[in-house]
Every structure is written in C-alpha cells, then in structure tokens.
Amino acid sequence: MPHLSGLYRYPMKSAAGQVLQSSPVDGLGLLGDRRWMVVDTASGRFITQRLLPQMGRIQAHWQAEHSLLLSAPGMPELAVAVPDATAELRDVSVWSDSLQVPDAGDAAATWLSRWLGRDCRLVYVPLARARQVAPAYAEVGDKVAFADGFPLLLIGQASLGDLSARVGRPLEMLRFRPNLVVADSAPYAEDGWKRIRIGGLEFRVAKGCSRCIMTTLDPHTGERSADREPLSTLKRYRERDGEVYFGQNLIACGSGHLQLGMPVDVLE
Known part of the structure; x- marks a missing residue:
C-alpha cells in the first residue's frame, strides 16, 4: 500500500532543505x-x-x-x-x-x-499576509507562503527511480524539493490522483509541477550538471504545452499532523 516515506521542509525559500520524521500541517502547508x-x-x-x-x-x-x-x-x-x-x-x-x-x-x-x-x-x-493560491486551481481562502505557487509538493519515489534509470545515474530527491514523498506506488501514479488522504488529513491535487533549471543543481554543492540533467531527459517524455512536469502540487483540506509511514489513500 502507498505510504508516506519522505517529509521535507524548506524554511527559507531556495536554501537547503530539512529532513523531517513528522510535521504539523497548517494553513500554509508544513509548519515553517x-x-x-x-x-x-x-x-x-x-x-x-x-x-x-x-x-x-x-x-x-x-x-x-x-x-x-x-x-x-x-x-x-x-x-x-x-x-x-x-x-x-x-x-x-x-x-x-x-x-x-x-x-x-x-x-x-x-x-x-x-x-x-x-x-x-x-x-x-x-x-x-500570505498569498492567495491561483484561483484557477484553488478555492478562495487557500493560501501559500513564499513557495512558487502552491503550499505542498508531492513526488512518488518510484517516479524518481524511473527518471534516474532513464538518466543513467541515481538522482537525489532533494534536487526536486518536494515536501512529501510516497513509496509503493507505480511510477507517475500521482499524475492521476485528484484527492488523497494521508493519515487523517485530506489533500486536493491541484496541478502538475512544472520544472526549471534548478533541477540541474546539485542540492549539496550548488554545482550545475554539465549535461543539463535531469531536465534534458524530462523534456523528452514529460513535456506538455511547452512545460516540463514532475511531481504534483497539493492543497491541504484543513490542518493536521503527518508522520513517516502513514498510509496514503487515493480517494479520487
């Protein structure tokens, strides 16, 4: 059964991420x-x-x-x-x-x-003082802090595994800066999810996450990959309408608490 296998928080936009075992969820996503x-x-x-x-x-x-x-x-x-x-x-x-x-x-x-x-x-x-999430993908009152557009980002562990195999080397999950990682789902299964529940908290899947040059930066050194990977590979099979997608943006339906190992139920 799919379960929550990774939790990451980025207290300052574009700074290093923090690996978490558990986290409260408030009106702006993971606390902090x-x-x-x-x-x-x-x-x-x-x-x-x-x-x-x-x-x-x-x-x-x-x-x-x-x-x-x-x-x-x-x-x-x-x-x-x-x-x-x-x-x-x-x-x-x-x-x-x-x-x-x-x-x-x-x-x-x-x-x-x-x-x-x-x-x-x-x-x-x-x-x-938080921003309203884009109305085309959210309800009035859905807020986001300083993330690019949405309060939460989810990636399937199998999706990263498939991408790594296509690139030909293991890729770090932190390269993609997700908040939530789900294990034991099929590669890119998250593309078809509309509503999920993790533990006791429900989430709406708002839209796919379009990726940029930041995916080519080593998350530990900041060095850019000379071969522009993994963006080059993603463009070959994940490009749509001029954008390259990897992962799904989420909006929490209320507040709660997340912990590694919680089951992930696909409701829709």
Missing part, C-alpha cells in the same frame, strides 16, 4: 515551510538558486515558531527572530504576486549580503 525569503534590496524581487546557486549551501533551520538559525560554510551562525508587530513592512514580489511583509532586520541582511555577494534583505510572511 518557506516562511522566509531573500529579496533584492532595491526592487524587492525574490532571489533564488536560479540566479544564485550558492543559496543552496545556506542551512536555514526553523526554530519552533520564534526564530530562524542561519549557517553557511565559513560564516558564523546567526539566529534571526521572527519579526514582531513593530517590524518595518517591505514591498516584495514573488513571480506575479506583490505583497507587503515584515523585514527581518539589518543583521540578517548583512549576513546574507556577505554570503551572496549582493545587497539583499530577509523577509518573513505571517499567515495573515
């Missing part, structure tokens, strides 16, 4: 997932590994609900407090969405600017 984001100081535009691959070497650890702990090779650790109600609001953008969110302060900005080699700021999104 992509609540922090780096933006260009002048424009407020979001910055990711697409532009700066060295972002993937930043460890950003969620410290309960009160702070974020930043570390990187050769850098001192820095604890960044969750901004309070008096924090300056900053105009930022994520793709086509614009919003105002609290700035995390000068110490975090200095730390990140030094590591990334450009003038940037760190911002945080509380639930009340």
Whole structure:
C-alpha cells in the first residue's frame, strides 16, 4: 500500500532543505515551510538558486515558531527572530504576486549580503499576509507562503527511480524539493490522483509541477550538471504545452499532523 516515506521542509525559500520524521500541517502547508525569503534590496524581487546557486549551501533551520538559525560554510551562525508587530513592512514580489511583509532586520541582511555577494534583505510572511493560491486551481481562502505557487509538493519515489534509470545515474530527491514523498506506488501514479488522504488529513491535487533549471543543481554543492540533467531527459517524455512536469502540487483540506509511514489513500 502507498505510504508516506519522505517529509521535507524548506524554511527559507531556495536554501537547503530539512529532513523531517513528522510535521504539523497548517494553513500554509508544513509548519515553517518557506516562511522566509531573500529579496533584492532595491526592487524587492525574490532571489533564488536560479540566479544564485550558492543559496543552496545556506542551512536555514526553523526554530519552533520564534526564530530562524542561519549557517553557511565559513560564516558564523546567526539566529534571526521572527519579526514582531513593530517590524518595518517591505514591498516584495514573488513571480506575479506583490505583497507587503515584515523585514527581518539589518543583521540578517548583512549576513546574507556577505554570503551572496549582493545587497539583499530577509523577509518573513505571517499567515495573515500570505498569498492567495491561483484561483484557477484553488478555492478562495487557500493560501501559500513564499513557495512558487502552491503550499505542498508531492513526488512518488518510484517516479524518481524511473527518471534516474532513464538518466543513467541515481538522482537525489532533494534536487526536486518536494515536501512529501510516497513509496509503493507505480511510477507517475500521482499524475492521476485528484484527492488523497494521508493519515487523517485530506489533500486536493491541484496541478502538475512544472520544472526549471534548478533541477540541474546539485542540492549539496550548488554545482550545475554539465549535461543539463535531469531536465534534458524530462523534456523528452514529460513535456506538455511547452512545460516540463514532475511531481504534483497539493492543497491541504484543513490542518493536521503527518508522520513517516502513514498510509496514503487515493480517494479520487
């Protein structure tokens, strides 16, 4: 029977992921997932590994609900407090969405600017300031933090196994930055799911996840694969209407708790 075999959280957008054994789920997905984001100081535009691959070497650890702990090779650790109600609001953008969110302060900005080699700021999104998920794929009130478009991403372990075989070498799951991994399902079975239940929590499957150049970055070193894999292989058999798809975006129907080993029931 399909079951939950992987749980990953990315506290800061485009920084390294955290491997979890269990996690609460709230109105924005896994608790603490992509609540922090780096933006260009002048424009407020979001910055990711697409532009700066060295972002993937930043460890950003969620410290309960009160702070974020930043570390990187050769850098001192820095604890960044969750901004309070008096924090300056900053105009930022994520793709086509614009919003105002609290700035995390000068110490975090200095730390990140030094590591990334450009003038940037760190911002945080509380639930009340989160974005509406695209109405074409969601209900009114479905929210997302700083993830590209949806609060959760699911990939089948067998799908990665099939892709790895086609590429000719094992691929790391973290290369694709999922939140949920399901084992004991057929390769790409998730493509046909519309509604699932994991433990006691239901999820709507919103749409396939279109992939970009970030899949060619080693999740540990940030180095780009010279052969543009696995994107080159995905394009040969997973391209549709000019987009390359791998994995499925989910929206949770309420809040709950997930733990590795929970059964995954396909409801529709």
